[in-house]
Structures are given as C-alpha cells and as structure tokens.
Amino acid sequence: MITDSPVSYFKFSDLKSFAEQVFLKIGCNTDDAQLATSVLLKADLRGIDSHGLARLSGYVRLWQKNRINTQPFLKIIHETPSTATLDADSALGLISAPHAMKIAIKKANNCGSGWVAVKNSNHFGIGSYHALLASEQNMIGFAITNASPLVAPTFSAERLLGTNPLCWAFPAGKYPPIVIDMATSTAANGKLEIAQRLNKPIPLGWVQDKMGQVTADAHALKNGGALLPLGSSREMGSHKGFGLSAVVDLLSGVLSGANYGPWVPPFVAFLDPLTPPVGDGIGHFVGALRVDAFRPMEEFICHIDQWIDRFKSAKRIDSEQAIIIPGEPEFACETERNSTGIPLVEAVIVDLKKLGEELGISTDFLCLY
Amino acid sequence: MITDSPVSYFKFSDLKSFAEQVFLKIGCNTDDAQLATSVLLKADLRGIDSHGLARLSGYVRLWQKNRINTQPFLKIIHETPSTATLDADSALGLISAPHAMKIAIKKANNCGSGWVAVKNSNHFGIGSYHALLASEQNMIGFAITNASPLVAPTFSAERLLGTNPLCWAFPAGKYPPIVIDMATSTAANGKLEIAQRLNKPIPLGWVQDKMGQVTADAHALKNGGALLPLGSSREMGSHKGFGLSAVVDLLSGVLSGANYGPWVPPFVAFLDPLTPPVGDGIGHFVGALRVDAFRPMEEFICHIDQWIDRFKSAKRIDSEQAIIIPGEPEFACETERNSTGIPLVEAVIVDLKKLGEELGISTDFLCLY
Numbered sequence: 001m002i003t004d005s006p007v008s009y010f011k012f013s014d015l016k017s018f019a020e021q022v023f024l025k026i027g028c029n030t031d032d033a034q035l036a037t038s039v040l041l042k043a044d045l046r047g048i049d050s051h052g053l054a055r056l057s058g059y060v061r062l063w064q065k066n067r068i069n070t071q072p073f074l075k076i077i078h079e080t081p082s083t084a085t086l087d088a089d090s091a092l093g094l095i096s097a098p099h100a101m102k103i104a105i106k107k108a109n110n111c112g113s114g115w116v117a118v119k120n121s122n123h124f125g126i127g128s129y130h131a132l133l134a135s136e137q138n139m140i141g142f143a144i145t146n147a148s149p150l151v152a153p154t155f156s157a158e159r160l161l162g163t164n165p166l167c168w169a170f171p172a173g174k175y176p177p178i179v180i181d182m183a184t185s186t187a188a189n190g191k192l193e194i195a196q197r198l199n200k201p202i203p204l205g206w207v208q209d210k211m212g213q214v215t216a217d218a219h220a221l222k223n224g225g226a227l228l229p230l231g232s233s234r235e236m237g238s239h240k241g242f243g244l245s246a247v248v249d250l251l252s253g254v255l256s257g258a259n260y261g262p263w264v265p266p267f268v269a270f271l272d273p274l275t276p277p278v279g280d281g282i283g284h285f286v287g288a289l290r291v292d293a294f295r296p297m298e299e300f301i302c303h304i305d306q307w308i309d310r311f312k313s314a315k316r317i318d319s320e321q322a323i324i325i326p327g328e329p330e331f332a333c334e335t336e337r338n339s340t341g342i343p344l345v346e347a348v349i350v351d352l353k354k355l356g357e358e359l360g361i362s363t364d365f366l367c368l369y
Numbered sequence: 370m371i372t373d374s375p376v377s378y379f380k381f382s383d384l385k386s387f388a389e390q391v392f393l394k395i396g397c398n399t400d401d402a403q404l405a406t407s408v409l410l411k412a413d414l415r416g417i418d419s420h421g422l423a424r425l426s427g428y429v430r431l432w433q434k435n436r437i438n439t440q441p442f443l444k445i446i447h448e449t450p451s452t453a454t455l456d457a458d459s460a461l462g463l464i465s466a467p468h469a470m471k472i473a474i475k476k477a478n479n480c481g482s483g484w485v486a487v488k489n490s491n492h493f494g495i496g497s498y499h500a501l502l503a504s505e506q507n508m509i510g511f512a513i514t515n516a517s518p519l520v521a522p523t524f525s526a527e528r529l530l531g532t533n534p535l536c537w538a539f540p541a542g543k544y545p546p547i548v549i550d551m552a553t554s555t556a557a558n559g560k561l562e563i564a565q566r567l568n569k570p571i572p573l574g575w576v577q578d579k580m581g582q583v584t585a586d587a588h589a590l591k592n593g594g595a596l597l598p599l600g601s602s603r604e605m606g607s608h609k610g611f612g613l614s615a616v617v618d619l620l621s622g623v624l625s626g627a628n629y630g631p632w633v634p635p636f637v638a639f640l641d642p643l644t645p646p647v648g649d650g651i652g653h654f655v656g657a658l659r660v661d662a663f664r665p666m667e668e669f670i671c672h673i674d675q676w677i678d679r680f681k682s683a684k685r686i687d688s689e690q691a692i693i694i695p696g697e698p699e700f701a702c703e704t705e706r707n708s709t710g711i712p713l714v715e716a717v718i719v720d721l722k723k724l725g726e727e728l729g730i731s732t733d734f735l736c737l738y
Contacts, residue, residue, distance in 0.1 A: 113452055230606050300623065
C-alpha cells in the first residue's frame, strides 16, 4: 500500500474557520461558504484526503481565472415531477450538487424518486457527501460527476475520460449507511500523487505511458500517459471500467448539457478548457429513491442489517483481515478524526499557509502543532 | 482469448419455433412463449451465447422442480407515481422483467422517470433486452438482477454474490444505442464454462480456489472456489467490483423483497435454495429515464453521436485495434446473425435434442446442417 505519513493533526474547528474565511474572501455568501467548507471537510474527516483541504487552493485558482462564479444564480431549466435539469451558472460543485440533491429529495418525497442533472458546474468534492443527504432521509442516494480527462478508453492511448466517480448510499439500521463511492478508474489520481511525492513505483495496472504501454512509473501520467479504467486490461475487464466511466459521462455530461469526454474543463487552473466547448462547464447527476416507495422502511432496514451481518461474518481468506463493508472504513475514520482532529501532510500545510498569506487570512493555527 | 468454435449454423425461424413450442409445452400462454423466446434469442443474436438457447433446458428443469410458475399472476404490491414493486409470482424472469420495464416506461411517460423493483422472479436472460425496450422509446434504460452466488467479496473465501450484471442503454442517432451490459465480476461464468469444455487454463485474476488463492484452473469454481469481483485483487480495485455487485444485490434483492447474497436461489435445478429464505425468489430492478425530461431529444442525439464519433476516432495503441463503443460488437453480431443464422456448439445441440425428445417436440431441423 502506498500511503503518505501525515505530519501533523489540526483541530476541525480551526480548519473549518479558515476554509470558511477563504470562501467568504472569494465572494461566497455565508451560507455557501459554510456549505462548501462542510463538503470539503467531510472528505478530510472520511479519510479521502485528496478531496478535502488539499483542493482548497485549486478552487481559488479557478475563481481567479473567472472559471468559478461565487455568486451564482442556480436555475432549473427543465423539469418533470421526478426529474430536473439545473443550470449551475458556473457555481462551485460543492454548492450546486447539494442543491441538486435537495431538489431530488423533494421530488422523491412527492413522487417516489427524484433525478437531477446539473450542467455549468465545477468539481463537486466527494460524491458521498451528496448521496448521504438522501440516505439521511430514508432514501437511497446516487451521485456521479464527470471530471478532467485523465483516463484512456480500452485500446486507446488518449485521455478521454475523467476518473468519473460514482456513489450510492443505502440507509441501514444498527450499522452506518452502506456507501459505495468509487472512481471508475483502477486507481484514483490521489494515490498516484502520493506515489509521485514519495518517488515510488506504482503497481502495474494503474497507469499506461503515452504509447499506451502499462508502466510502474508514477510520473507517466504527467508525461502524456493515462490512468486505466477499472479492470486495467481487456482480459481483466477494462472494457467494463470504460463502460462504467462512459455511463457517468453520458448521464452527467450529455444528458445535462455539460461538456463531456475530452471537453470536460480541467480542474487545474493552469490548463485551459478545449475550445469551442460542446456544453457548459462540468456535469453532475444525482438521484434519490424513497425506500418506502418500494417496501416499508422497517422491513428494508431489517434486511439491510442482515445483509451486513452476513457479509461481515463471511469466511475470511486471512483470519486477520476482515471483510470490509463498503463505507465502513470511511465511517470509522470519521468517528476517529472527530476526536483526534485532521491530519495534514506537509505539502498541504505549506499550500494553505501560502493561500492564507495571499488572501490575508491568519494561518497561525497551522504553526501551533 | 478463449473461444469455442461454433459447430453449425441454424435458421433463426427454426430455433424460434422450437423454443416457443418448449415454452408452450411447460404451460406458458402464446404471448408469454413468444416473449420468453424473443428474450432468449436476442442473446444468441447478440453473441451472448451463454444466455440464449444454451439456457433453455435450465428453465425447463426449474419448472420441473416447481420453482418456475408458467401461469403467473404479476401484481404491483407497492406504487408511487415514479416507482413500483412487482411480485412476479415465480414467473420466468424472461416474462417479468419486460413486464416491469413496460411499467417503468409508462411511469416515465407520465412523470419523467420510472423505477420498478421485482421480487419472486427467476433468471431474466440478458439485461440489454430489457434496457433496450426503454431506449427504443427515447429513454435511457437500466436493468439489473441478482443471481446465484458464485462471486466472493474481497478478502473472503466464500461465494456470497452472483455475477450480478448491470445494464444501461442510451439511444443514439446515426449509431446504434450505446449499451453497457456487464457482469460485475471480472469474468462471466460463460467464459469459464468454455475454458472447462476446452480444458484450458484461465488467466490469473478470474477465479480463486476454495482457500481464496488465485488460480488458473478453470475447474476451481466447481471445486469450492469463487469468481472474483471486477478488479480481481484489492490492489487493482476488486473492492470496487464488490461494491458494484453489492449495489445490484441491494437494489434487486433487499429493496424489492427478494432473496439476496447467498440466499439467492441457484439457477441450476439440482441445487436447492437455502432455507429458510430471506425473501421471495430472485430480484430485478429496472428503470427508464425520459431523455426529454432533461433536454430536448434532438440535442441529446446530436451530442451522443458526437460522443461516439470522438471516442471512435481516439488515438489507438495498436493501429489494427479500433476503440470499441459499448454495445457496438453486439449490434454488429446481431446484424450478421440475422443473415447467417445462429451458431450453436455441439454441447448445446445435444442438449436441445434431448430436450425435444423429452417434451415430444421435433428437432429434425438440428440434423439438417
């Protein structure tokens, strides 16, 4: 396993206050600054460190390039009783995706399910934040987004798809919700960045070089290579990973009216989007299915718990290695970090200090540990 | 690539007539016999040979064991404007799944989307048959089913999940629909059966033995081993394949009120289901999203075609190997087999002859070639 060693732990309240000030500084109103912070910090709490404060400066850079509108007017441009299309007016995805999920939940309350496609948006953080909004309401939540092109389709040497994550959240009873939140590539970019920082080789099957040959070089992606779809090779089913990634792109991009494939605007501000675009911004697609639109909630909960019990007690290959229910490690991490605070690696601390200095926000709390 | 050599080609009309007679013989009415045949033969036409006539005798064996009701009363037991739960009364899945999709399509026509969970059903053939019913109506189709336990979760030596396929179908304009129809395991059982017949080793990453160790032995599954989830190993993302399989099981089984996990009744009639069951029969979940509930159909079609154009023209790794759009090979196969007829391997021919003899249906057409 390739893992960074965290350097220091910080108080949740300090990080929250800092991030909120950053979002206020770039023009968000108080509600939006709190919401965006809450989505970002949920990633840090759940141990998805690549999608938390590590990205904060990235959003600021996009705002500086006028690619993010911090005072957006979110507008439903198409609607039926169970569906809607939302024009996010170049908002932070951290704002537009929870907004879209609220619409989906309202529609599900009215007619059993709600599905909202979002265009003209930006990076939405972790899908599980949005999907969990539904599971908290006794609904099954769904959240997907397309993303900057980094993944090559099977048989191609070209990056045409993002890591295009998909997330499902199912409410449970005595257990935390079951949450499947996964990139549709074999490895997420965050893991690669860690290997690059440590200058370590990566397992064969994560990345191909610019000629399309599988490589252990963590830097190959930066040098014109690509991430591989889940499955890694044709023989091991990479066409399935490609297919899943295509589903995410088609629902998030083509159905909503956003960009898709290689036209999805890059997250990094130093790369310009392709012109002319084929749609508006990046796209998301979220959904909520009311459990009691299918069967009574108490029955469902009882069987979900039984499902979890059965899988947790499955025969192990290695007696020391438990079977992991999807979402279980993230929930455990959240519980732990709520008491220990949040670990940040040196590179992120340096980045946040620089950001604070630039925007005139104190980062003294980063020096106290 | 491990492939059987087809032995002989048969006329579509002969095979259709034969299968219809079989379904009539076991008690289906004319409409149901035609529908079940049409679902089965769609698999043979599309080149998914494991799910076509090769399975016909399997359905008969289940009927003989009173596990399939050929005169079912399909009943909606729970309903909202955009959702329903269908009790299939032990019907053939070949009948209940298209029925469920018709309900979903009707709901989508009324309120933008329709989602139907099915319990008390049986094997539904290929998901793409059902999902394509939606795409033919300018909707995005979704069809999943749980299945006999053959797949081990990551870190487990126990079979707890089926190959749990998932299918999405997207209508296109100048191209055939984009169809993602995939088992959530690395390899489908059909491929393994071929390797067993040929007595060939299989690629490492498809199967583990009964101790949970990866093996090249195609017979390991029969000897207490298990298929591996898409991703094959933890390092290559098998927890993602496990997560996808779990989604299919939770929506098809737990949400509908069907069995789930190891309780899903085996397709082979010589294995009895676990008792007591945790639900009714096996479960499916189908959905339809009206495209024009999100954006005008003509805009969508134009962009889907552009998506396909862009991916087809992507830079190739090997100049001889084109990038494959999901569903493209199956559509090409269907076109070809509509003129050449349908190839059957010797084992299937023998099986059909035996079935015909047993049920008193002529199989002379199987000897003419």
